[in-house]
Amino acid sequence: MTTRLIVFFFTLVLPTLAWTQDADFAALFKQGTQHYTAKEYEQSRDAFAKALEQDPHNATTLTNLALAQFQLGKKPLAIGLFRKALNSDPELTPARAGLKFALTQMEIKEIPHQIETYESVRAKLLAPVSVIAYLIMTALFxxxxxxxxIGFMGQRRRALAEEKALPxxxxIGTFLALCFLVSLTLLSLKMYDxxxxxxTVVDDKVSLQSAPGDNQVALLDLYGGMEVIVQNENNDWVQVTYPGSITGWVKKSAVLRTN
Structure with missing residues (x-):
């Protein structure tokens, strides 16, 4: 397990150091790297967390922070950070591999629910692809x-003028036009998503309540690593929906927003 995590980590180190132009950010990132390789995971976590304060949406740093949290035993939080990294860069392979690996280490209990068609489409077609990629693909089609x-219309006009057989x-133009419509639909869904x-639920277990506040009726239990949809907020409480299941309230500290 540790070997695989270190492989993920080193895959990320060099690109980020090359991209950043901020000396403080680079120094913090280097500290996180050194502490991680020395198995000083708490110091590594702190360094990457400080680096994120300067660039909160840096997918590479989020991934490395997730690795440090995972090594500290905070697996649900690591899963949330991996998802947050993928929200910033859906095509970041190490983050996707890290998320997949972390989920295999969790004993997440599935709540009986109906898998919605939209959630299935999202998992297969929307989540792995960025908006930019869909924009480029749509423009190309x-x-x-x-x-x-346009070429066909020109040929048709010339054929009519010369009284020749129409082309x-x-x-293939029809096929590409259909591809454009499909790509445009996926782009619209991606932007909606x-x-x-x-x-992501970051506590090992949390009760989904019928209303905000302590001592409310518990509807069901959510477990660390589960992904939920945020509906509303009320002071220290947040209303969430487990996709395909019921809606309730949990403490804000029990979840990590990933987008």
Missing amino acids: LFAAGWIL GFPM QSIVRA
Whole structure:
């Protein structure tokens, strides 16, 4: 287990040090690296946490902080940090591998619920791809389909003017136009998905209550590492929904927002 985590870690170190232009950030990142390799995980955690204060959405640093938290036994928090890293950079392979590995180490008890179609689509098509990637793909399909269809219209106009046989409709243009519509739909869903506030349960176990406040009716138990949708807030309490299940309230400190 430790060997795999160190592999994830070193995969991330060099790119971040090369990208950053902030000397303080680089120094903190280096400290986190040194402490981690020395198995001084608390100091490593503190260094990466300070680095995040300067760049809160740095996916690489979030991933490394998750690794340090995992080594300290805070697996649910590590899972939340991995998800937060993937929200910043959905294509960051080490974060995705780290999340997958961390989840295998959890004994997450599934709550009976109906898997919603949207959540299935999100897991397979939306979460792994960034908005930028969908924008580029949509633009390419639009350009390719438009180029072919405009060319076809030009050929048709010339054929009519010269009283020749009309050219056949370009099937590849139709195919690309359909691909454009599918890509545009996925882009719209991706942008909608980003508007949904999600969080990860970071306590080992927390009761989902019927209302905010202590001593309320407990509806069911949520377990560390579970992902929930944030609906509302009330002081130190947050209303969440476990996808496909019921909605209730938990303490704000029991969850980590991941987007």
